[in-house]
Amino acid sequence: AQSVTQPDIHITVSEGASLELRCNYSYGATPYLFWYVQSPGQGLQLLLKYFSGDTLVQGIKGFEAEFKRSQSSFNLRKPSVHWSDAAEYFCAVGANNNDMRFGAGTRLTVKP
Amino acid sequence: SQTIHQWPATLVQPVGSPLSLECTVEGTSNPNLYWYRQAAGRGLQLLFYSVGIGQISSEVPQNLSASRPQDRQFILSSKKLLLSDSGFYLCAWSTGGYEQYFGPGTRLTVT
Numbered sequence: 001a002q003s004v005t006q007p008d009i010h011i012t013v014s015e016g017a018s019l020e021l022r023c024n025y026s027y028g029a030t031p032y033l034f035w036y037v038q039s040p041g042q043g044l045q046l047l048l049k050y051f052s053g054d055t056l057v058q059g060i061k062g063f064e065a066e067f068k069r070s071q072s073s074f075n076l077r078k079p080s081v082h083w084s085d086a087a088e089y090f091c092a093v094g095a096n097n098n099d100m101r102f103g104a105g106t107r108l109t110v111k112p
Numbered sequence: 113s114q115t116i117h118q119w120p121a122t123l124v125q126p127v128g129s130p131l132s133l134e135c136t137v138e139g140t141s142n143p144n145l146y147w148y149r150q151a152a153g154r155g156l157q158l159l160f161y162s163v164g165i166g167q168i169s170s171e172v173p174q175n176l177s178a179s180r181p182q183d184r185q186f187i188l189s190s191k192k193l194l195l196s197d198s199g200f201y202l203c204a205w206s207t208g209g210y211e212q213y214f215g216p217g218t219r220l221t222v223t
Binding site for chain 1: 144156161163169210212213216219
């Protein structure tokens, strides 16, 4: 079965600085990859997804992620972080529609 | 557009009491429906999923159960709550694609 590792439990960045959140997956075939964001006490919102094709995918709120098969990674990036980006971020990998596995999440704090 | 509702938003229940959490989806037909539990710092754990009315698959054996009485309604239940049932419960839906869309969640505290 597939699995996801988010190595960073908590990251702090200054407002305006760049951001990269790491995600590594384990799966024998081409995975379906997702990034979600969760504000405190809220549900998860889909930021972006990768199914196939171009390995650099653009999402909402200025986020992008790059699929690197050789590194089994799908890192999330943003060139300039805003205070409103403070939230918890989850990477997920799906083998089919009923078998999506989530990482433990990375909590992002944004310093003014 | 599609929307997903969950209620109640928060719930405090004593140990041994019953539970019923409800999830409804609007704006789509025959969605796949999911119940997840989120414990602090541990990501999301899939509890149940359903591909149609009356069709429930359980991922984790426990004292919770799920039912789908209508196409767009998904209910999570328990006859007797345990302390370990405390957590944040999320309902999600999907259609033919692989992405899932989440509701606002229910915070359950078992005392």
